[in-house]
Structures are given as C-alpha cells and as structure tokens.
Amino acid sequence: MRHLPNGSSGDIVLGIAERIIENRAYLSEIDGKIGDGDHGVNMAKGFGIAAERIRGKDMSLSAAFDLLGTVLMTEIGGSMGPLYGMMFTEFAETIAGAAAIDAALFAKMLTAGLGGIQAIGSAKVGDKTLLDALAPAITAFEAAISAGRSFDQGLDALVIAAEKGRDSTKDMVAKIGRASRLGARSAGVLDAGASSCAVILRELARGTKARLANDVETVR
Amino acid sequence: MRHLPNGSSGDIVLGIAERIIENRAYLSEIDGKIGDGDHGVNMAKGFGIAAERIRGKDMSLSAAFDLLGTVLMTEIGGSMGPLYGMMFTEFAETIAGAAAIDAALFAKMLTAGLGGIQAIGSAKVGDKTLLDALAPAITAFEAAISAGRSFDQGLDALVIAAEKGRDSTKDMVAKIGRASRLGARSAGVLDAGASSCAVILRELARGTKARLANDVETVR
Amino acid sequence: MQRFINNPDEVVEDTLRGFVKAHADILGVSPENPRVVVAASAPIAGKVGVITGGGSGHEPAFIGYVGRNMLDAVAVGELFSSPTAKSFFDAAKAVDAGKGVVCLYGNYAGDNMNVKMAIKLAAKQGLEIATVVANDDVCSAPPSERGKRRGVAGEVFMWKCGGARAAEGASLEEVRATAQKAIDHCRSIGVGLGPCTLPAVGHPNFVIEPGTMEVGIGHHGEPGVRIEPLRTAAEVGRDMAATVLDDHDLPAGAHVAVLISGLGATPLNELYILNDAIESEIARRGLAIERTYIGNYFTSLEMVGATLTVMAVDDELKRLLDMDVHCPALP
C-alpha cells in the first residue's frame, strides 16, 4: 500500500505557506466584499511566520503541522488563529507517532482537524465558512478510499470536492461570523475562509502525492 | 433752567427696553456677521426681564436704572451683562439723591456710565465697540451745554453724535472681543454693541425731552 | 481621518507604549509577552488572579481596569480582534498565585475560542482558569437566548465586583460565582449616532445616516434592532432605560447601579443630558439608584453614541462596588 513518509515531509507545509502568501491579496479582496478585508493579511502573517521557522530544518510533517498550528494559535488571535490553529495541531497529534501515513491515517488526520475546528467554533456545514470546503473534501476522500480507489485517486477526489465546496459558498447566506451581519446581502460572493481552505487542501494533496511511496512490506 | 424730574421717570427705561426688543433680530444679525450672533438675544433677554419688573410700578428714573443694571449684571453674564450693567448702575448712583436732573447732572451721569464701562472692560475709543457710540455722544452733549445750548439741544446733539459714532464703526478693524479674531476681515460691518448703544441713547434722549420741565425757581 | 495616529498598522503598539508610560506606577507590560498588561502588584499571595482580554479600540477597556482590587492582567488583541490564546494564557500565568485564575470576558466568537484554548494550555501546566462570559447586551438576542448576547459595558461591573471579591481573599469558585452574579444582574443597551474607522481600513466600517440613530448597536458596529430618526435626548434616554428595565424586570424598590458610557466621541455634557432622562425613568419605576458612573468607560474608537448599563445590586455587590480601587480608568 502507498504511504506518505512522516519524517522530512515538513516541506509540504512550506508549500502550503507559499500558496497562502501568493493568495494574500486575493483572499483579502474576497473578505473585503462581505467581511473586513483582512483574511489574506491574517493568513499570510501566520503562515509566513511558520514558514520562516520551518525552512531548512528537515522537519517531519507532524512537527511542521504542530509548529504551524501553534504559531496560528499563539501569535495570530482573532478567529482564524484558533480555527486553523486547531486544525493543524489536530493534524499533528493524529500522525505524531507514525513513521508512515497511509490513506486511512490521512483520513483520520483530516477528520481530527475538522473535529478540532468544530470543537472550538460552532459553525455547521452550510453556514458559509471554511467548513463548506473542508467537510465535503473529507467525505469525498473517505468515499474514494472505501470504494477501493488508491491514495492518489483519493487526493484527486479531495481537491475536486474542496473546490466544489468552496464554489458552493457563493450562493450561501452567511450564518456566522462577520458576514452574517449582512443577512441576504452576503449571498453572491465566495467565502474567504472556504477559499483559503481549498488552497490549503490543493497544496496538501499535491505535496502528499509527490511524496507517496510504496510500503516496504507491499514491495517485498 | 430745564430739568428732568427723577421721580416717576422710570418709564423712560421701559421705552428703552421696548426699542431693544424691537431691534432683537437686527442686532443679532449685525453680530452674526463678525461675532457669534447673539447680541440681540442677550440684550432683549436682559432688558425684557427688567421691563417686566418696572412696568406699572411708578418708579423713579434712578430706581429703574438701578433695576436694569442689576438685572444685566446678575442675570445675563457674558460680557454685555457687566458692561451695560455697570453703565446703568453708574447712571443710577449718580442721580440717586437728586429730585431733578439738570443738564450738568445728566452729563455727569453719562460720564459716570462711560467710566463704569471703562473701569470694567479695557476697550478704548476706536476699538470698534459700544464706546465708539457712547464716548462721542457724551462729548457732543457736553460741548453743546458748555456752548450755552439748551438741555433739549444738547440731547439732539447727543443722538446725532451717537449715530455718527455708530456709523464710524463700520470701517473700523475690531481690536477687542470676539470680532477681533477676524482681524482686517472685521471691517465693513457695523459693530453690534455700538448699534445697540445708539438705540439706547436715542430713546433715552426722546424720553428725557418728553419729560423736561422748567425749574420751579426759574419759572417763578 | 482627523486623528492622532502614526502607522495605522501599529495603533495597538503605540497605544500600549503611551499607556504604560502614563501608568507605570500601577502596571506594566509582561516581560514575556508584549500583548499582556500586568498589575505592578500581581501576583498577590493568597489571592485568586483576575484577568480579562479582548480586542483593542475600546479604551479605557480593557487595559485601564488593571490595578489594585481590580484586574490583575489583561490580554490585548489587535483593534476589534481577539487576543491570542497564548496571551490569555500568559496573562493567567503572570498573575497566578496558586489559588487559580478567573477570566472575566465578553461573549464574542474569537474570544470564546481563544479563551477555550488558553484553558487547555493552562490545564497542561496544572493551572486552573475559571471563566465568566459577559452577555449583558439586551438587543443582541432575545431573553430566551441570553447565552447568545454580546458582552458590553456591563463587563466593567463584572470586573469591579469580581476584582473586589478576589481582593477579599475569596476562593476561585467564590470569585467566579460573584462575577457571574454581577453580570447576570446587568443589562445594557447601546445607541449609535456616528460610525468609527479602523485606521488600517481608512473608511468608516458601517454607516449611520445623519438625522438617524441605530438603537441596540454593538461595540464594533454590529447592527442594532432598529434605525430610527434621531430624537431628543429625553426620549432617547427614556427609551434606553425602558428597554433595559423591561428586559430586567426588577421588583419596585430594588437597588441599582447605573453606568453610562460614551462610545469615544460623545462629549460628557451629552451623557449628563441623557442621564437626566435615564434616572427619571429608573426612578419612575420605583427603583433606587445606589451609584452612577458617567464617562468614557468602554468605547469604540471614535464612534458617536452611548451605552447604558443597569446592574441590580444586593448587599454583596454594593460592598464590592464600594471597595477602593487604584486603576487608570476608575475614579
């Protein structure tokens, strides 16, 4: 079976940070339409700080996730600090002991991240938040794996569902957060958090696929 | 010699109050051009209160002056309260003991009023204030009397000089008070205080002339 | 923006620097975390630590309430944005004297999440953080959903009573219970006449048309229950008091404390004009006013408007209100 080695895979987080920083202006612009226009700035600040501390360190993926999550939780504040902070520290805790992450553990990791977000925020799917990208992406990944598809194929399904989920937020009316102030006027624009979440998941999938290896046992 | 009986002449002050109240809007309008637009309101308030208390009381002129001056000083505040308040209480004190006011005592009364204003304010003639109506009016009255003119003729000279003095404020640059803020821009408009002073002096002269009687000794 | 600022992105840093310089006798910034303000006296042996935290832009809240017999520390967020979990945790750690710490804060999504995580961080180190969440703003949810209401200026009473109770040497649970009682006895309402501008954004973050007012507005411009034509202060004050007291439903004869706070750009004389009507309405309902606080106690940058808080006081709360304090924001 295919797996993602934990050790030395910390650079996946560097890639995620790069994508977020590239999308800084875009994410703020989306947030500006129905929020306060700081989502890209908030995200780029936190992911940038984490990237500085990861670069050149040969970190495991779990260590890099933990570092990123901790930076978000301890240095960013607001709502995104705890929400994404919880997601990444839950990712880290789930895979911490494992040398290799197979599709099942990967699914468990994603689910733990989702649980972390829901434990701390109180949003539900359909509230026009990042959950609307994350939750269907996890469902799609799990469905692919239990249907017998490969880890690679599961990741492809993950990305497609995340982006479909992101797009679904366009017509939603925000039920939580700053945009909910606007009521019906919040419809017609993408959600900023769902957009950043789709960016994160696409790069996570790309980095994972690039590092997937065959299990020693399987090869033998 | 002609004289103004003190007793029962308090109604002269009623007449003055009527003229001031009639000119309420006009005086505020002038003040509004280079001041804060409240001169007519301030004046009408004080003179109105005094008139209420004088009406129907058969007061002496000295008592009525004292009442008006006291109302201004004690119930109006700002700058006009003390300035006109001093003028009228000085008028009252000067004539208080006299049964009859001849031209000499009338001149003394006016001069005491002027002195009261100058004792409390620090304006000089030419500063664009009510002094520019009052001071030349007194000078003209005294000049007429010492040139041997009658009390009546002195009063006519008083009114002419007061109004000429008032008009002279038009081209002056204010040196004191709120209008002095404007510097050169304060020229081109009459001074509000000089305008009210001219109104007061014209009515004082009219009321005095209407009551002038011949001295008992002189008639005999 | 006709304002005294430097770099719009550094308003919080600049404010804290000037604040600490002015009140160095009472408090300072934590050497470990520049976003934590700590009382010079803290930690005090035998005393429960009392902390709060929240977004900046509400000065003197939250930092101005640090001092003797009040708050021991405050976690400081960006303008209108929750402090980090770490700052809440560091604030707690800085003031813990072994009796535990109570965090008395307002009901906002970010604050709820960050405090929750701070509790987790603290628990790992064996430090217990109890919490009370203020939800005194009557217009932010119906009475049946009181738990959803925002915390506003009633927090000042919560801090005062909780801080005083801790100063009396009460246990963590006793301090928590008293602070909870204080905020349960508070009802508040805000009325907005003019918006405010986050300096980094550069334009007002909501609109109030001239000639109108927004009744029930929140401290960050959260929309109120209605926008109506601006009326006389007598009518506005009476309606503010009526809304708060209708929700409160106190028996005649009950004693209350009143707090009227400007939102940042409303002059004090207007708050007194409002108070005239507010106290009349309170008296008309047969309530006795123990004490009135009027000034800028909990603001929203340069927003024009005012909040009213009425707290029902029993003997305990009266005693705690009366205790001397030494903090920048309270007389």
Place this chain on the structure above:
Amino acid sequence: MQRFINNPDEVVEDTLRGFVKAHADILGVSPENPRVVVAASAPIAGKVGVITGGGSGHEPAFIGYVGRNMLDAVAVGELFSSPTAKSFFDAAKAVDAGKGVVCLYGNYAGDNMNVKMAIKLAAKQGLEIATVVANDDVCSAPPSERGKRRGVAGEVFMWKCGGARAAEGASLEEVRATAQKAIDHCRSIGVGLGPCTLPAVGHPNFVIEPGTMEVGIGHHGEPGVRIEPLRTAAEVGRDMAATVLDDHDLPAGAHVAVLISGLGATPLNELYILNDAIESEIARRGLAIERTYIGNYFTSLEMVGATLTVMAVDDELKRLLDMDVHCPALP
C-alpha cells in the same frame, strides 16, 4: 448635528440636572442660585472656600471638580459664556466659613469683568474674595505678555493644588499664593483637528480643513499660531511638548506633572499615542515625570483635538497633587 440634546437653548440646564442626579453624594445646586454648584461638604469650618466659574461646554470642567479637597463651588455660565457676577458672588457666599474665599479662574474678558464685580458685591457684605487668574496657554500671547494669555487645562492643576492647600487649613493668602504658584508653573498648548458646534447656532463655529490641524487653538476655537498639514502623532506630540517646554525653560532634572486632555471627541487611545511622543520629548530634555493624567479633563463640546499641560512641581505641589480627592472628574 448627531448629538444627544433636547432644546438647544437649554443645554446647560439639562446638563446640570443630569450631572447633579449622578453625583448627589458629592454636590448639589445652590438652593439660592440654579447656576451655582456647591459641594455637599461646604462650607467647612476653618477652611478657606475655593471656587471657580466659567462658561459651560468644557465638561467635566468646571463642575466636575467640585468635591472634597478640591473646589467648594462653581459658578456656571451659558455655553462658552461667562457666568454672571451674581453667580460668582453666590458661589463665594455659599462656601465662606469666615476665612475668606479664593476664586481660581481663567483669563477671559467676560470672566474678568464678572469676577471683578462679584468682588465688589462681596466686599459690600464684608466677604473677602482673593483671585488667581490662570494664563497657562503659551500660544495665546508671547512670554513678554504672559498676563494676556488665556487659561486652559492648567486650571485643573491650579484647582487641585489650591483645593488641597485649603484642605490643609492654610490661610486665604497662603491658598492664593499656592494656587498662583501652581499656575505660574504650568504651560499648556492645544491642537485642534475638528471644530465644534454650539447647538443653538447649529453649524461649526470655525473651520479646520480635513488634512490640516490648528496648532495653538483655544478652547472656544480661538485661532492658533499656525495651521499646518496633519502629521503623525509622534511628530505632533513631540512638537506640543517642545513648544511648552521651550516656553517653560526648566533646568534638567526638574520634576513635572503632565496632563493630556482630549477636547471632547478624541478617543483615549489616541491620547495614549500622543503621550508616547510627549513623554519621550520630556525625558529627552532630562525632566522627571512625577505623574501623568490622561483623559477628558477640560473639553470643548465635541471638538476633535487635545491639549498638553506641563506643570513643574516642587515638594509642596507634589504633596498637594498626591492628596486624595473625591470629585466626579478626578481619579
């Protein structure tokens, strides 16, 4: 006008009513004159009476400084207009305990005239009123004509020190001399960023163009020494301090008290931002800051802007500043 008012002609009455309701434990209106606010404690046997008075619209000045160890009474004028001579006299009469009364007021034409007349009225009744006239505003006249300068927020220090000296039981001449020393040791400057509107007039009574500021502005919008582009708070604060200290000319090592007051619509966090620069400049000149007061101490309706007052303090003034007070406006 987005303001909390009723009848524009009754702003002063409405303010006083709400004010007295809020602070009935400390003060009340004189039964003989509705334009005189008297401390509940006054007159105090064996104590010199301490009064002031001035136009309204500067709240908490002047009324908020009535209380124990501060002012015994205040004569209240219309908005931006001197109280009557009678009100000054009635204030003095209400607080006289046979040791005489000192009137500590600001240098404005109307106030000078009305106080002068009040002294005459009092003398007739055998009551001695001594006076100190504040002229701390450095931009209102050159140093050679200090007597022409206006009184501004330095009056708060004059009242605090004079009130405390009287509370110590000093004689009329001693209280007068101490209050005179306090104001002689004060220098102030105001910077305006936005105008104010007298409600009865309905439009701003002067103009400050957006993007500019008026340096040296007075409390009623009296023009300053220059209009210049609005700069950073760091530059504005440094220049305010420099102007005041250049005029002051204190030896290095001198101790000072600092008072930064908002003009009505400037939020507290901006005053802290200014303070950062102000205290840096004061420290740069080798002066030691004893104590800093920051808040709305002396305002001008809803004017946007701030004033800085620096008072050089000797041991006596320090002792007097430190004395406890119980008045609405001071912590």
